[in-house]
Amino acid sequence: MAAICAGVLALQGSVEPHLRALSRCGVDPIELRRPDQLDQITHLVLPGGESTTLHHLLELHSLSNQISQRVATGQMALLGTCAGAILMGRECQESPPRWNLIDVEFQRNGFGRQVHSFIEPIEWIAGPDLGTSEGIFIRAPRIGVSSPAVEVLATLGSEAVAVRQDRCVACTFHPELTGDDRVHQWFLRL
């Protein structure tokens, strides 16, 4: 297997916490801002932030297409958290446009506004299989209609909160804010 080169999309959002987590996993992550940096990256994190802002900034340099293509051709694994997860989902009526990399509809702000943000334990049933871990949900999206091609990795009650399709992983919560790097460690082995 080729050497791992991790990156974090560094246009807007909780970039630094992801850089910290990856750095603690022993890799030296690239802060991705321009298309020419993409060639080397094997594992890319799409951070939380505002999905419409991320969309706008990605479009300035046609990065959305280039990231999707690199993932579709098997050259890169993708981990999206919160807003990052939304971008990876199935195209739906809501803005911003989605990349159709995971066959799931993400509903923006599915739990409501900031006063409804919360921290609750989540249960891992596959993937990194962490047992119970801390789920930090901030104006989090909700996973709606999903296809059988999608594997559920973690749940909050009966609801899926982390999913995977091929080498694309999406969490509606924020593992990067917990100080627990096991999700990142597992992702780097994908």
Place this chain on the structure above:
Amino acid sequence: MNDQFSTPMRGIGSTEEFRTKVGLAEMLRGGVIMDVTTSEQAQIAQQAGAVAVMALERVPSDIRKDGGVARMSPVDKVREIQQTVDIPVMAKARIGHFIEGEILQALEVDFIDESEVLTPADHAHHIEKSRFKVPFVCGATNLGEALRRIGEGAAMLRTKGEAGTGDVTEAVRHLRLIRGQIRSLTQADPEEWMSIAKELGAPYALVCQVAKEGRLPVPNFAAGGIATPADAALVMRLGAEAIFVGSGIFKAEDPLLTAKAMVHATAHFDDAVQLAEASSGLGAAMAGIDATRLPEDERLQVRGW
């Protein structure tokens, strides 16, 4: 491991509620929060890529020009803006006016700015912010003021700058001062921390925390006088983690283009080629006034205790 990542995550060790508050501030990093007075402006801000909008009655330059008492944005206006956009909606409350805070919380705004731009309701006290479920942002001109606001429960800080002037100089001064004070605090002996806390008028526990970690326990954004993409990049380079733009967008000749350019420049603050691109074809920026020549009673940054 990279040294810059050796300090603990912000919020670790705090209550769950405070962690979700600081968490939202983390999500706004690298973004532009835009002042809006109508739902049409909020729509333009969202379209341009704003990470959040700040609902207020009048933008700071109009408050400065027209005078009178500046209060919380009308409730109907806040609701209308909330219905128009799906990015976070913030709103301003007057310093010390905890009832305006409670009303804004009942409206479920995403962040409350206890702001010196509005006419203070209390000239000795700020809102006790830790009892609120909605996070607060407050302005600060120096480290002592910043730590007092965090002590009261603020989950995000911003420089005060000098709002409504279009002159970035005061925001620059506040950023440099806070950064310099943090730097010298990290070099002080633990024996000196208490007298530094006394000098700063800051809670001792927070002084100790900053001395050990070398940064503020909550994100610090820049505000007050940011009028061009170059201004946005300047404050980002000086360590601001995101920016607030008040009058700079909707008092510019072309608000949508200016708003997009601000978003572009804030994301690519470290790349002069991109900044040149963001700065081209914009039309006139807002007319400014020299913030250093304002008479004392017109300086908004002195409000706060």
